[in-house]
Amino acid sequence: MTGWAWRPEEPSERVLVHVFVGGRFFGQGRADIARADLRNIGIGDGGYGFRVTAPFGAPPFEADDEIRVFAVGPRWTELTPPSGGEPSPAEAPIADVRQYLRRTFAAGFWAPPSRAAGARSGASAAACERLVAASPIPGPPPALGRPVGAYLDHVRHKWNVAEDFEPTNSLRDYDAYLRHYLIAYVGGRSPLRVPLSADEIAHLNAGPDDAHPEVPTGARRLFADHFAASASSGDDVLADIHLWAAHHALQFGGEDCLVPECWRERLRAPIDPAVDYPLSPFMASFAAENAFLRTVDTTTVAGRRTILLAIALFAVTTPHLLQYVPARSLDAYLAPDAAGLSPFERDLHDVLPELALDRARWRDAVEASGLVLAEGRFRTLTAAGHRLQAAFVGGAGAEVDVQIIGPFSRRLGVSDSCHMLAAALAKLPITLRCCDHALDHPNARRTDVKLALEPPGPAKINVVHLNLEELPSVFAYFPDVFETAYNVACPYTEVAPPHAAQRLGLTLVDEIWSASSFITETLGGFRPTHTMGTAARATHPLGRAAARREVLDGLVGPDDFVFLTAGDALSGVFRKNPLGTIRAFLAAFPADEKVRLVVKVHSLDKIDPSSPDHRIWQWVKNIVEECDRVVLLDRLLTDREQAALIEGADCLVSLHRAEGFGYHMLEAMVAGTPVVATGYSGNVD
Structure with a gap:
């Protein structure tokens, strides 16, 4: 879910937003993505975009789900009005952090707590590890760049960007393709975990070490211009790497693998190991960026437990936050007392008594994402260090x-x-x-x-x-x-x-x-x-005249000779070749008013307007507008209507460039409708 948010009176501030779906908490994001469109129209420096990723395993949206987005502050500001309605009245000010937590979580979570069925150990996924092996696609030997793994190379060709990116050319070109994969491809796959090989992960995490944590990783260098500059401008190393670990890596689905261990250790180390429930630098930064959590007095046990409670609740939808909580703090917070209740449950019941959540259900929800609480790591990483979603879900x-x-x-x-x-x-x-x-x-x-x-x-x-x-x-x-x-x-x-x-x-x-x-x-x-062959669907003939009335009534005459060509617009206009069929029809019958060609298609509205397919279909539409003997029928038909369409035609024409089989031709032959087709590919059988 994407958008933008800024406070004109404080243009250097990056706003936190909370997203609710159907009234339930969906996730939060930091509005600091650099957007040239905002800058070009004078919206500050333009660095106010946000992207809130769906929780792993979250159910899909339904058309009537109400989506609401709020900027976090003493008075909540709604960025998007309720679906189909007017903006809601101004929210009442939130008095304190307890009221804030109730306002955020009382209705529950969009990702309902549930155990991941068939969870695996992550130790072995041999069949799926072929995705990160060497690519089987033939290519030139590397020049100065590096070959990507099999899945990334597959994506490069499947999504037609192989001519735009050649990662074996140079390291700069290798990085350019990784950036494209992590922005364009990952963006379309959220919340799924896209494959990354151990070599690709190592390259993206290379740079910092224990002695030099300030050195940016390969991934941070790739995305240096993707986010607005932080307030620290590099002076506060922990604040900068907190932004990456808490928010930025999540943008690219990399919260489980794109934070190097030397950063994790610094972020989760206790600030004051001598106190009960010590906070870490990550927890302190997480609280400081939230208008309500920053008001908590963390010098007290109660205050530190409040921060722990908040992080535990946010972790239901973003479990990676728990990787940066000191193990001693989390263990103590979850440990049951003599009555069988943990401090977490006591705090939860005190602040949110209406929330049907206990320690066990909370753990199930967190571990459903693949996070191993006891080890602070995700099972999406295989024993060999590859990132594969299938590694932990059986x-x-x-x-x-x-x-x-x-x-x-x-x-x-x-x-x-x-x-x-x-x-x-x-x-x-x-x-x-x-x-x-x-x-x-x-x-x-x-x-x-x-x-x-x-x-x-x-x-x-x-x-x-x-x-x-x-x-x-x-x-x-x-x-x-x-x-x-x-x-x-x-x-x-x-x-x-x-x-x-x-x-x-x-x-x-x-x-x-x-x-x-x-x-x-x-x-x-x-x-x-x-x-193995295949089969045709059983049909119930209507007779030619009745079949023609079923679908073509009003489009062609009962005595017209009707040629029919049909296909799915999403199957490729160059392969299906409707324009070639139209040209052949007009050449064969340049002026016969009793001969018609019906071009049956569906899903034209789903064609990318910038694609070559869209241009070809526009040419088809231009011909249809100028020639009433060529009819374009763009809609989905039921099975009965499809059978009637074929039965009601006088001839099916398929001037395809290639077919795996050609079901329309088989269905026409079953119906007794003559077929004219290209003598190549699967239809020859």
């Missing part, structure tokens, strides 16, 4: 024979194929589990899912029904259900040979099931590949 539930993983919940061809595969396997005497994976599929949700979709768990065989370029994200962000299973990919590959973004996916599975001989020939040299 699948829950009983082992099944076969587990299918794919975009069951989305409206696209691969989803149809997932449902048909599940229906076929369900007829066998096996145990079956179906798991949804819709990451990177912005397609609309299906409303006809009848399968029971379950969280992933242990399986003897995993069938990952996704295209090869999407397989690495499953291994990166799913629970690790792959290490002890036999893993099968079921991709639709459109072009030969496999392109660079598909190479890593090929290394992650044991064999491949293909829908066509084209896919088998394309991938057989990389993994054992078996042509």
Whole structure:
């Protein structure tokens, strides 16, 4: 969640903001991100942006969830009005820190306390560690730079930035790509933990040591211009590294691995070891930046316990804060007395009696993120020092024979194929589990899912029904259900040979099931590949006239000869080639008023306006505006409507440049609709 906040009367101050979703505390952020747009319109020095990352494992937002953002101060200032309403009346002044804690946490947390099912030790994740091995993508030998790990190289090609970044060229180019990965890619994956190899982590943490803690790490150097200068301007080393550890590393999902140990030791060392519940420099800085916590008298035991209580509560959504609490202070604060209650629980019940939270549930919530309280480290780090989310999350539930993983919940061809595969396997005497994976599929949700979709768990065989370029994200962000299973990919590959973004996916599975001989020939040299074929959905013919009225009534005449070309706008306009089909149609029928071409598409509104695809679709729209014989139908259809559309056409045309299989062509043949198609790729079968 991003925005900006500043106090015009105090332009050098960086505002703390609190975010609430559905009334519950979501997280906090420091508004100190440098934004040129603010500076250019005269908003101080422009360093007032904030980004509050979602708590790990937090549920997704719903459309009707109320989101409210407040600047922290004696009188809370709402930055965003309640969703769909007017700004709320001015909040009453908050009298003291107790009232502040009640105001912030009384309604609970957006990340409800729960134990992470199937939590692993983090010691082994062999299948997933292939993500941080050497890249399988062919490339030139390094010049002065360094090769990135397999997953970072995969991302470079999948998201089409390989021509913009070549990390093997020089160390400056290597750093430039790491910066891009940590800003652009991590920003789109929050709160997931993106893969980083041990070498990449070491490079980003290099610089400071015990003798020279003031030296910035590689990561801080990379982002020196990303944040506004702190008030200390480098004079207060502890204050500067506190900002990085508390706020800035969190911006890049690096709170678990991008703070070097020499900094952690300094930040968590007791200021006065002789007192009860000693604070650390981190805790003192954390309190000082908060308008309410800074009023607490920390020379007293009660005051220090108040700071501990506040940090413990914030840690429900940002557990990394606990890494900087002296172990002796935290242990004493959580230790039960003769009555079975800890000081934490007594303080909590005194300040927030309405909050349904005790020591055990609080610990569960914190450790669900992967933080090992007893050790002060995250389980996202493997024994080899790599950062992998799957290293600590295992699948829950009983082992099944076969587990299918794919975009069951989305409206696209691969989803149809997932449902048909599940229906076929369900007829066998096996145990079956179906798991949804819709990451990177912005397609609309299906409303006809009848399968029971379950969280992933242990399986003897995993069938990952996704295209090869999407397989690495499953291994990166799913629970690790792959290490002890036999893993099968079921991709639709459109072009030969496999392109660079598909190479890593090929290394992650044991064999491949293909829908066509084209896919088998394309991938057989990389993994054992078996042509399994596929199926068409059962249809109920309506008759041509009735089928045409079902979808095309008012768009074409009942006696028109109708050519149909169809595809998902998100599948690639160059591959689907609707413009080529329109050109061919106009060349063949330049003036016949009784011949029409229907271009059926959906999701045009989801195309990036800056992309080449958007430009091509604009050309298509221009033709449609000037020629009423070319009809553009841009909407999602139900399965019944889709079948009627194909049955009601006189000819389906698919002048694609490549298809993994071509379901529309198969469905047209089942319906008895003639097909004209490119004689290449999966549809040839």
